Amino acid sequence: MVPNYASDAGPDVGGAWQAGGVGRADGSDRRVSAATVDDTTATILHVDMDAFFAAVELLDHPEARGKPAIVGHPGPRSVVTSATYEARRFGVRSAMPVAQALRLCPQAIILPPHMHKYQEYAAKVMRIFSEVTPIVEPLSIDEAFLDVAGARRLLGSPRHIAELIRARVFEETGLTCSVGAASTKFMAKLASGRAKPDGLLVIPVAETLDYLRPLPVGALWGVGASTQESLARLGLRTVADLADTPLHVLQKAVGDASGRKLHELANGRDARSVTPESREKSVGHEMTFEVDVSDQDRLRRELLRLSNQVGARLRTHGLVGRTVALKLRFSDFRTVSRSRTLGEATNVGRRIFEEVWQVYEALGLDRTPIRLIGVRVEQLTESGGDRLALWDPDEEWRETERTLDAVSARFGRGAIGPASLVKPGRDADAAAEDGRSPRWLSD
Secondary structure: OOOEEEOOOOOOOOOOOOOOOOOOOOOOOEEEEEEOOOOOOOEEEEEOOHHHHHHHHHHHHHHHHHOEEEOOOOOOEOOOOEEEEEHHHEEEEEEEEHHHHHOOOOOOEEEEOOHHHHHHHHHHHHHHHHHOOOOEEEEEEEEEEEOHHHHHHHOHHHHHHHHHHHHHHHHOOOEEEEEEEEHHHHHHHHHHHHOOOOOEOOOOOOHHHHHHHOHHHHHHHOOOOOHHHHHHHHOOEEEEHHHHHOOHHHHHHOOOHHHHHHHHHHOOOOOOOOOOOOOOOEEEEEEEEEEEEHHHHHHHHHHHHHHHHHHHHHOOOOOOEEEEEEEEOOOOOEEEEEEEEEEEEEEHHHHHHHHHHHHHHHHOOOOOOEEEEEEEEEEEEEEEOOOOOOOOHHHHHHHHHHHHHHHHHHHHOOOOOEEHHHHOOHHHHHHHHHOOOOOEEOO
């Protein structure tokens, strides 16, 4: 078979499909489609921003372009939020401790993260997607599926639409993205990973199995380390091995549902459609301390801060939740989660805090050192506007937090907040995000 793409990986990579594997995180085996590829069946696109957080930071740090750079904090407990492709080639990966990343790549530049910037650019990118087709399914802050079948008459072929999206994203944000185009969601996502960075890979229906069969079983959705071990014990190491195995054998090894799903994917079948709306199942924030914390006042302040962040996110998306959950990780990495369900759903940060603090106190931890603490709200539904119960115990705090939302919308989050979050010295300084002088409300 004649390959439909060009290789950036050098002459040792091998033939068209025998190169195998999904795209490496450092982009060293990048593949992009030739202009002559048949894209008539490739109407599902997976668009993925390239090293998104790092790329956004580079907009303000052009001196770091082309150099290894890590998004994170230099503290001993910090982890890598993102890394440039130059850093990834040294083995740096997201969620890796920053200290480990610097051992692998000591010359890396450290860039502090700015979540509000990522949200701003993500909104711009998602708007571009929605202007191309109304059928957009966001997967995360920096990636989405698009069904462009209905856009072909107006905008042209799937490949042309993908190139249009890539051009608009770059022109309007200065960022690059990679696009996979195929007839199914699974194949489109595989293709975008292989096209990184800044590439486009189209996989026509006729070439789907030729692309899939040489891949390792770990390339399939749902195959983690334990499933991979179970399959390896049966001698199943490639997608071709899975595809050629009788369904009942797979189901006996990994269960009925998983066996059927893997068998379908291995044979190039994925019936899932692009679903325009993707509602969040939960909203949460968590914090890893640089040094284990046992001081109850410090933990209380942190829970209040996290609860306010969760409440603000819920209000932004017009959601309320009925279950409040607390997550704790101790110095020995033991992790516990506890939750309670409320009588009335809420998006009031103060209510979330009061409930989660009661959950914490019920654990009776006294002064047990805490490494990580987190707050999450689950069982989400639409807020229903201002329709409240006849008696609203949170009315005062609800109005206060709406005022905070309005101030934050104008001056940025962190410009105003509860006085109890202020501690003289380091905590007060840290509250002034991006150099703004915070104003604090008495509580």
